[in-house]
Amino acid sequence: MRTLEKNDPSQFTTWDLLNEAGLPVASGLYIIYIDMPELSKTKTVKLAVVREQQFLTIY
Numbered sequence: 001m002r003t004l005e006k007n008d009p010s011q012f013t014t015w016d017l018l019n020e021a022g023l024p025v026a027s028g029l030y031i032i033y034i035d036m037p038e039l040s041k042t043k044t045v046k047l048a049v050v051r052e053q054q055f056l057t058i059y
Contacts, residue, residue, distance in 0.1 A: 017049065023058070027051045 002020045006013040017025050027050050034043040 023056065024054060025049060
């Protein structure tokens with residue numbers, strides 16, 4: 001699991017598709033939990049990631 005913080009007023013943020021260890025995430029379905037305390041709202045989004053097959057030299 002990785003937590004991304006957004007501190008600017010834009011409505012967008014970017015995920016580099018790396019996990020907490022800095023390794024590329026695998027293809028799959030990811031569930032994103034968005035917390036918007038200033039609006040007293042939360043949202044859950046599903047994101048499909050499809051990647052080319054990769055062979056990592058580190059684990």
